[in-house]
Amino acid sequence: MLPILYRDPELIAIHKPSNLLVHKTDLDFFETEFALQKLRDQIGQHVYPIHRLDKATSGALLFALNSDMARLMGEAFSERRVDKSYLALVRGWADESGLIEHALSVRQDDVDPRSNIDHKAPQEAATHYRSLAQFTLNWEVERYPTSRYALLALNPITGRRHQIRRHLKHISHPIIGDSTYGKGRHNRAFAEAFEVDRLLLACTGLDFIHPRTQQKIELRCPLAGDFAHVIAQLDGLDALRKAGMTWDEPTITTPRNRTIWV
Secondary structure (H helix, E strand, O other): OOEEEEOOOOOEEEOOOOEEOOOOOOHHOOOOOOOHHHHHHHOOOOOOOOOOOOOOOOOEEEEEHHHHHHHHHHHHHHHHHHHEEEEEEEOOOOOEEEHHHHHEOHHHHOOOOOOOOOOEEEEEEEEEEEEEEEEEEEOOOOOOOEEEEEEEEEEEOOOOOOOOHHHHHHHHOOOOOOOOOOOHHHHHHHHHHHOOOOOOOEEEEEEEEOOOOOEEEEEOOOOOOHHHHHHHHHHHHHHHHHHOOOOOOOOOOOOOOEEOOO
């Protein structure tokens, strides 16, 4: 069962787990399970995707329950009237806060192949971030005797494909578990130490004005238990608490063959 975060007569939001596609795509041709299909079967009615999360990203995912609401909310997303909140664990210590403004090239799968868009023309993209906590681990992953990591809260202003992942790589703070834009040695070290092999990126909130009722909707999604497990091992749950975030109960065990201090 997919956890339902919010539901009204025209909208429904779920907590999408990591490694679940939103809908069928040629990029993962052999996948057989999708959030859209699972939610449709769960509630017994058709649902309409409004936005998307990467397969590897967990968190708040919003659907419409009719085509008209799908259109209205699609416009809200495209016109930047939806505030999106994310959490990521990254390599290195980022600045206390910052704004990443870095244009991103359009990927072939981002557009209708019949359109006349110049696939090489970069699109403006902006992401705000702030650092919630910093950690140092006593392990030598590259050439240094210790390794630094940071927990970041992020707010993408635009909505480009893989925007957060590409922006964090651009400022040399790739997300742990990112097999495309991250660093393999750090990804493998975390998977071995914490027994959690996933992208450590989650959508923790969506804020918008409901197109029908004109009420402010503030969707909040708890951090998935496997993600919270890693943060708990790093002694970072207090940082989440201070930021007003919640999480599913983590299973806390002692990391194997690692000494950790923060």
